[in-house]
Amino acid sequence: MAYWLMKSEPDVYGIEHLRRDRLEVWDGVRNYTARNFMRDEMSVGDLAFFYHSNAKPPGVAGVMRIHRTGVVDPTQFDPESHYHDPKSDPDDPRWICVEVEFVEAFDELVPLQDLKDNPDLADMAVVQRGQRLSVQPVTDREWEIVLGMAKG
DNA sequence: GCCAACGTTGGC
DNA sequence: GCCAACGTTGGC
Numbered sequence: 001m002a003y004w005l006m007k008s009e010p011d012v013y014g015i016e017h018l019r020r021d022r023l024e025v026w027d028g029v030r031n032y033t034a035r036n037f038m039r040d041e042m043s044v045g046d047l048a049f050f051y052h053s054n055a056k057p058p059g060v061a062g063v064m065r066i067h068r069t070g071v072v073d074p075t076q077f078d079p080e081s082h083y084h085d086p087k088s089d090p091d092d093p094r095w096i097c098v099e100v101e102f103v104e105a106f107d108e109l110v111p112l113q114d115l116k117d118n119p120d121l122a123d124m125a126v127v128q129r130g131q132r133l134s135v136q137p138v139t140d141r142e143w144e145i146v147l148g149m150a151k152g
Numbered sequence: 153g154c155c156a157a158c159g160t161t162g163g164c
Numbered sequence: 165g166c167c168a169a170c171g172t173t174g175g176c
Contacts, residue, residue: 007162030160031171054162112163130169132161 002041003138004048005060005126006100015050015061015105026097027073028083034135039096041137042066048100049138049146051126052109059111060146068099106150120145 006026008014018024029035046066052058073095075083088094116127125136138146 009162033171058163130161132170134161 002043002046003140003143004037004042004046004066005051005136005138006048006064007051007053007134009054010052010061011054014052014055015102018050018062018064018100018102019105022102023067023099025071025074025099027075027095029073029095029097029134030083030085031134034133035095035097037135037137038098039070042069042098044069047103047143049143050105053134057109057111057113059109059114060106060150061109062105063103063147064100065103066098067101071097071099073097108150110146110149114149115146118145118149 010016013024026038029038044066048064048066049060050062050064052061072093073083075081076085076088076093076095077090078084079086083095085094112126115121115124121127121142124138124142125131125133
């Protein structure tokens with residue numbers, strides 16, 4: 001089983017929305033590297049950190065599980081959507097994503113600053129300068145360390 | 153195929 | 165609101 005970190009802006013869709021909805025299609029990703037992780041690397045049952053970006057403060061808010069893979073992102077074919085992609089061919093959709101399932105919301109968010117301050121996480125993708133990728137792999141070790149920080 | 157211009161992300 | 169980093173676009 002693999003581990004991941006997936007970003008969303010909590011003002012748009014945060015961990016509390018997922019707690020309410022239980023299941024959610026992770027649509028709107030329009031970066032090929034992030035798409036490739038979802039399309040090619042994720043498996044049902046993988047776990048992912050739900051990361052709050054563009055938040056005060058930004059950080060890891062909880063855990064979710066990959067519930068379904070190979071999901072055609074419906075927004076690419078919706079002319080009303082901000083994520084509409086007129087170049088995507090319905091017979092060969094460009095944007096494939098996953099459906100995620102709520103697992104838990106941490107009692108307290110683990111702030112990005114705490115991740116940066118932890119020398120054991122120096123190599124973690126999310127703390128790297130200029131790292132914008134919205135879907136990132138997390139190593140087993142990083143996963144355990146961050147979970148430990150979340151649970152005190 | 154190069155690369156400048158432009159758009160987006162996301163921390164601060 | 166600023167701006168650094170980085171991805172994409174499009175002219176050549």
